[in-house]
Amino acid sequence: MHARDARGIATVEFALAAPMLFLLVLATAEFGRAFVEYTVLSYAVRDAVRYVSENSINGTTGVVSLNATTIANAQNLVVYDNVAGTGTARLTGLKIGQVAVTAPGANNIQVAVSYPYTPMVGSKLPTFGFGAPIPLTFNMAITVTMRAIT
Numbered sequence: 001m002h003a004r005d006a007r008g009i010a011t012v013e014f015a016l017a018a019p020m021l022f023l024l025v026l027a028t029a030e031f032g033r034a035f036v037e038y039t040v041l042s043y044a045v046r047d048a049v050r051y052v053s054e055n056s057i058n059g060t061t062g063v064v065s066l067n068a069t070t071i072a073n074a075q076n077l078v079v080y081d082n083v084a085g086t087g088t089a090r091l092t093g094l095k096i097g098q099v100a101v102t103a104p105g106a107n108n109i110q111v112a113v114s115y116p117y118t119p120m121v122g123s124k125l126p127t128f129g130f131g132a133p134i135p136l137t138f139n140m141a142i143t144v145t146m147r148a149i150t
Contacts, residue, residue, distance in 0.1 A: 048074040049111040049144045064103045064148045075099040112143040
C-alpha cells in the first residue's frame with residue numbers, strides 16, 4: 001500500500017468520526033452550561049429565602065408575616081442580585097413572575113423559581129423531515145424552604 005492511499009483512508013476515517021466528535025464536544029459544553037445556570041439559580045434562591053427568613057417575623061410575636069415589600073425584595077434578589085431590582089438579570093430570560101415567595105406554615109418560608117432553560121443550539125432539534133422537531137427546552141425548578149429567624 002502506498003502512502004498516498006493511506007492518506008485517503010485517514011481522510012475518510014476522519015469524515016466518519018468528526019460528526020460524532022463534534023456532537024460529543026457540543027453535548028459536553030451544553031451540559032456544563034446547564035450546570036452553571038442551575039448553580040447560579042440555586043444560590044440566588046438560597047440568598048432570597050435567607051433574606052425573607054430574616055425579614056418576615058412580625059416584631060416580637062414570633063409569627064411569620066409576609067408583606068408585599070419583602071416579597072418584592074426577595075424576587076428582585078433572585079432575578080437581579082439586589083433588593084432594588086436594578087441592573088440586568090442574573091440569567092437570560094429570568095423574570096420576577098417566575099419567583100414565588102410563600103409561607104407554608106410552621107414558621108417556614110419558601111422561595112420557588114421555575115426557569116425555562118433554552119440550550120445554546122436553540123429550542124428545537126430538527127429531524128430533517130423524519131418527524132416533528134424535538135423540543136430541547138425544560139424548566140429548572142428550584143424550591144428552598146427555611147425556618148424564619150426570630
